[in-house]
Amino acid sequence: MVFKMSEKERAYLIKEIDSLRKEIEGRLVPLERISPGIPATFISVGGGELGDLATTAAGRRFGGARGGIVSVAFDKYHGFPAQDAADYSEVFDMMDGDQLEGKIKKYVPDPRAPHAIYLEVERIDTKRAYKLGMEEGYRVMSTPYGPLVCMDRHATKLMFDKLGLNMAPWAYADSEVGVQEAAEKFGLPVIVKPVMTSSGHGTSIVRTAKELKESYRHSVEHARGVGDEVIVEKYLPELKEGGTEITQIVVRHFNTEGKIVSTCLPPIEHRRPGATYHESWLPSTISEAAASKCRDGAMKIADFMGGIGIYAVEQFVIGDKVYNNEVANRPHDTGLVTRWMLNMDEGALQLVSTLGMPVDQSMVELSRHGVFGVAHVVLAPEGVKEGATVQEFNLKGLHTGLGEDLKGDLWIFGKPTAYPGRRMGLAFVYAIELDRARADAERMAHLAEAQFAYKE
Ligand SMILES: Nc1ncnc2c1ncn2[C@@H]1O[C@H](COP(=O)(O)OP(=O)(O)O)[C@@H](O)[C@H]1O
Ligand SMILES: [Mg+2]
Structure with a gap:
C-alpha cells in the first residue's frame, strides 16, 4: 500500500530529517574494490527504461556479475525492459511489503554486504522500504525516507519552506472551503493538485469560480482512496x-x-x-x-x-x-x-x-x-x-x-x-x-x- 502521512507526521518528518540523515550517512561506506568472489549487489526496484539504464551500466562498465557487480531487477510484469539486462529478476507486486522484503532479502540476506537498493518506481510499499532502510540497515537509496517526502507534495513544500527556497505561492487544503480560501488569497487562476499523485492525475487549472468546486472533486476522485488533501498553487501563466x-x-x-x-x-x-x-x-x-x-x-x-x-x-x-x-x-x-x-x-x-x-x-x-x-x-x-x-x-x-x-x-x-x-x-x-x-x-x-x- 501507499503510505500516507497526516499533516502532523509530515511536519515531524521534515523536522527529524537532520537526525535521520546523520544516522544513515553514518552507516554508509565507500566501495573501494569490486570482486567477483564477494560481489556487490545492485537491486532496481522497478525495471522500466530508467532501471534498464542503471542495470545495463553494471554490465557495460564493470562486466556485471563476473566483474563483481550482480544486478537484480524487480517489476510487476514479465518482459520488463531491465529484465533481460539484469543477472536476476523477479516479477511480483511491489506494493506488497512482505514480498518486497522477502525478495530483497533473497538477494541481500545480510545488509552489511555491499549493496544498493534503487527505488525506480513510486508504486511500491514505501513504508516497508523505510523500515528496511532505517531499522535494518539496508542501503535504500537515495534515502529510505526520500519517497515519503518526494511523493507527498505537502511534505515537499514544507521542506522547501524550511530551506527558504523560492516556489509558487501555495496552500494546503482538505475541503472545498479550503480550496476556495486559497483561491481568494492568490487570485485566479490557481492549480489544484492532489497531495499524492504524479503524471497530472487529478490536477486541474482553475480559471473561474465555477470550476473551483469541480477541481476539488476531481482531485479527490483521482486520489484513488489515498486521500482528500490537495495543494493549491498560484498558477504562473508566464511559465x-x-x-x-x-x-x-x-x-x-x-x-x-x-x-x-x-x-x-x-x-x-x-x-x-x-x-x-x-x-x-x-x-x-x-x-x-x-x-x-x-x-x-x-x-x-x-x-x-x-x-x-x-x-x-x-x-x-x-x-x-x-x-x-x-x-x-x-x-x-x-x-x-x-x-x-x-x-x-x-x-x-x-x-x-x-x-x-x-x-x-x-x-x-x-x-x-x-x-x-x-x-x-x-x-x-x-x-x-x-x-x-x-x-x-x-x-x-x-x-x-x-x-x-x-x-x-x-x-x-x-x-x-x-x-x-x-x-x-x-x-x-x-x-x-x-x-x-x-x-x-x-x-x-x-x-x-x-x-x-x-x-x-
Ligand atoms: N504553479 C504552476 N504554474 C504554472 N504551471 C504549473 C504550475 N504547477 C505545475 N505546472 C505545470 O504542470 C506540470 C505538472 O505539474 P507537477 O507539479 O510537476 O505535477 P506532476 O506530478 O504531474 O508532474 C508542470 O511541469 C508545469 O508544466
Ligand atoms: Mg512534475
Whole structure:
C-alpha cells in the first residue's frame, strides 16, 4: 500500500530529517574494490527504461556479475525492459511489503554486504522500504525516507519552506472551503493538485469560480482512496508564455577521500504539452544567472535530504527567476537524454554513486559539444488496444523515411505489450540549432511510432 502521512507526521518528518540523515550517512561506506568472489549487489526496484539504464551500466562498465557487480531487477510484469539486462529478476507486486522484503532479502540476506537498493518506481510499499532502510540497515537509496517526502507534495513544500527556497505561492487544503480560501488569497487562476499523485492525475487549472468546486472533486476522485488533501498553487501563466522548465539533477556520492559530497549535472530543459514526459534536451537555454539559482536550490535540497545517489529537482524558469516545483529522489525521465549527451548517463551515475564509488566532475560533463541533443518520446498510438502485443518494428521503414542528413539514434525499450500512449522508445537527434534538433527528433519519433506493428 501507499503510505500516507497526516499533516502532523509530515511536519515531524521534515523536522527529524537532520537526525535521520546523520544516522544513515553514518552507516554508509565507500566501495573501494569490486570482486567477483564477494560481489556487490545492485537491486532496481522497478525495471522500466530508467532501471534498464542503471542495470545495463553494471554490465557495460564493470562486466556485471563476473566483474563483481550482480544486478537484480524487480517489476510487476514479465518482459520488463531491465529484465533481460539484469543477472536476476523477479516479477511480483511491489506494493506488497512482505514480498518486497522477502525478495530483497533473497538477494541481500545480510545488509552489511555491499549493496544498493534503487527505488525506480513510486508504486511500491514505501513504508516497508523505510523500515528496511532505517531499522535494518539496508542501503535504500537515495534515502529510505526520500519517497515519503518526494511523493507527498505537502511534505515537499514544507521542506522547501524550511530551506527558504523560492516556489509558487501555495496552500494546503482538505475541503472545498479550503480550496476556495486559497483561491481568494492568490487570485485566479490557481492549480489544484492532489497531495499524492504524479503524471497530472487529478490536477486541474482553475480559471473561474465555477470550476473551483469541480477541481476539488476531481482531485479527490483521482486520489484513488489515498486521500482528500490537495495543494493549491498560484498558477504562473508566464511559465507557458515565456518561461521554460528544467530538471536540475544532483548526484550525492563519495569522493576519493571518502567524504559524501554533491555534484550538479548541467540543467536539462524540457517541454510537456500533456501530463507526462515528452521531450528534453541538453544543453539548456536558460541564463547563467538562472542556472546558478537552479543549482543552488537543488544542492540545498540534496544536502538536506542526504544519503547517496541522484536527486532530480523540477524547476520553472521565467527569465532569471526560478521556482522550485518537485523533487524525485531518483533518476528522472527527462534525464534519459543524458544517455547521449553526458559522459555518464543518469543510470550509470545512480549505479556508481549508490554503490559507494566516487564520481568526478568529468563524468557529468557534456559529451557532445557545439550541438543541442534532443530526446523525444516514441509512444504507442491512442487507438491501440490495451495489452496488444508488439509484433515487429520495421527498421527499413524508419531508415528510408529518415533520409541521410539526420544525426541521431533510436532506443527501443522492448516492452512486450502496449496500451494507448505507452512509452515504447525514445528518439534522439542532435543538431547545431535547437529548433532543428527538436523538429527532427519529433519527426524521427513519429516515424518510429509508425514502424511498430501490434497484434490485439
Ligand atoms: N504553479 C504552476 N504554474 C504554472 N504551471 C504549473 C504550475 N504547477 C505545475 N505546472 C505545470 O504542470 C506540470 C505538472 O505539474 P507537477 O507539479 O510537476 O505535477 P506532476 O506530478 O504531474 O508532474 C508542470 O511541469 C508545469 O508544466
Ligand atoms: Mg512534475
